[in-house]
Amino acid sequence: MILELEGVSCHFGGVRAVDGVDLGVDAGQLYGLIGPNGAGKSTLLDVISGFQPPTSGAVRFDGRDTRGMGPHHLSAAGLARTFQAARVFRGLTALENVLVGMHPHRRDDTLQQLALLPRLRGEQRKRVEEGRQLLARVGLRGVEDRFAGSLPFGAQRRLEIARALALNPRLLLLDEPVAGMTPAEAEGIEELLLEVNRAGLAMVLVEHHLSVVMRLCSRVAVLDFGRLIADGEPRDVVQQPAVMAAYLGRAAAGGDR
Amino acid sequence: MRLLLQALLAAGVSPRFIAQQGLDAVYSGSIYALFAVGYTLVFGVLDILNLAHSAVFTVGAVVAWILVVNLALPFWLAAIVAIAVCGVIGYVLDRTAFRPLRRRGAPHIASLISSIGVALILVSLSERAIGAAAHAFPERSVPSGVLHPAGLTVDLFKLGILGVTILLMAVLGYVVRRTAAGRAMRAVAENPRASLLVGINVDRVIALTLVLSSALGGLAGILYAVSQADVSPYIGRDQVELRGLAVIVVGGMGSVTGAVVAGYVLAIAETATLVLVGSNARAGVAFAILFLTLVLLPSGIFGQRRQRST
């Protein structure tokens, strides 16, 4: 198992954002995490990726307990994530963005830079080439030198994915990757995600749209009020009464985007 | 508080001395409070630290002094004009340094920097106007008078400072809580975009806030200059720049109540340090309090950890 959660809880004051969640993701699996708004999905992602320490419970990544590991540790160890708001480095170019993803794998070259070693140029060229390939893979060929902040939203999402891939991760967490997109853009992203998964990368897809998850994921967990209320194959899960109640009960209040 | 008094009495300090120092602390506290309220208002409504505020403090005193000394205006008139000038400066500050940045969605740090620019200009002009040396208001020109209840020396002007502060805080409280303008200010402080959507003229509210804030700053400067007989281009920098920061951080940035409370707390802490330790340590009190607060409780006593919706 690439990711295991055991009794993970996250309490803020009186609020139980995440309450006793157990789940497991296999290597290479496309795992969905769904639930109505406010169910605690983002908090759970924050816990898994090290941005939020759990109040109790254990998270194991690749067999290793992640207690005390901050986000930079985890990402360097192969746990990548994207954010709901597509956090690209707006003032850097698309290519520069992807190059940042290579940071953990790049040797520290400060001293060599000061000595102006010629070898560095070759290394940089290699990285740039890799970066270009990643951009092409996510469909962003040709915008390498544009500032990320000037790219349309869909492109920024793709860029974020490219940057995450540059980390060479073994697990990719995606926080609502198709939110706010036109159906055409969303389809493009979905295809990309499927392709990346087919290449062997395990993924946890947080979504609050049922349809996306149904199409992409081989297994789905459902969160409501911080609790896991279902966990299994999408077809089965979606028919469970608890799940239907959670969604229908909230649909009126939350609305469906 | 009681502990403090007991410590002082045990150290052999006379109660009269304590009372006298206590009075001084109250006067200083009033000036800090008046100054800090303006500071924190701007932060609350605009989310900007207006570093030109201490320059306005200076300008208030300098303008009042010039009017009294060079134009022989009666003090109360000079004070009113000086306060008005400060209010105008506040308006100009908004139009030149803050509004253009708002328009283009610049990060708030940019406004901090532009306010520093305006501060430099104001202080420099003050230097040119009255020179670098310290002056004082001529003896006869300012209201004065002394009472001696119970062997203490009570300066009537300083007592007036306290009175003015209480009055203004009450008026401000009323305005903020009961008037439409006050409600508009609170709305903009909470959520400028939503305020715009419900028809509030955000620009006007912001301009009003700055005018009000600068007027208060100028008033604080005048009161300081008279009560301490100290008018120079550097009074803002030396007296309230750091202290103002300490007060609003401790009180909670954006909280008017916090600014008032923290203003008096700082004054009392400084006086206590002065009495117990000596005058050299006094300068460090504001910084120590500031630093401790930033490290332990950055949101301050009355501050809110709310996420401002944009």
Added chain:
Amino acid sequence: MDLLSGFYNAHELLLAEVGINALLTLSMYVTLNCGLLTLANVGFMAIGGYAAVLLSGNTHVPFVVALTAGSVLAAIVAIPVGLPVLRLRGIFLAIATIGFGQVVVAALLNLPITGEGQGLTNANADLSPLPAFISLAVVLFALWRVMGSRLGQAWAAIREDEVAAAANGIDVARYRLLAFVLGALIAGFAGGLDAHLNFFIDPSEFQFTRVTQVLVFAVFGGTSSVLGPLLGAAILTALPEFIRFAQDYRDALDGLVLLLVIVFRPQGLVGRRRVGGGLLRWRRGARGAPA
């Protein structure tokens, strides 16, 4: 050639000042490029300057050693100061560093070892701008290379979005501290050079006005490349010397420049207009992303 050497001799002091101001601005450039608005560099300059004077005045170490020792001391002090202070963000960080600067000045005014208000005298003053220029050249080169290195890349990422940076394997806290300490090192060095230029050193050199002056240089020049601080410091230090009027109203003009640049051309002279907010990020809360 004669013209040049004539100019040089007449304006030795000015050239040295330009060099020192450029170094100070570069120290600010380092921190600004990591997204830190720290206004503490003048405090570190004071530490470096006083330490250098004390050392060269009381021992027989060569000037260069005293200078280096002063700047290293400043860097060392930066660590315990930076650790708590750098957990703050945005305005709170700015305030804390302003406070630090004030504390240094207060200490200088009150500690006997620093001569209290009178300051210290420096018997070995040397008016040549050469040390300043050499140091400047070295620092310019070093920073130019560093900004293109993995370290520089980390700083740029943190400046743009520290949460995203953390999610990409960058230890945000460590890199911020590194930037802060490096800035202190450079500022301390500038302080030593500055002290060496004068026959005395006293606290009035290090008031908040000096900090704002350096800020003006940095903003005016722009912080996209190492050239920005150099040009900003050079132009704004030298120009008032040649315009009589400007000297009297020096601070006011600095303020005006600051205002105009921020409003009309925030990227400064050499900056490229960045998309998405320019040089500094604003955070509403006091604390940043968890480390």
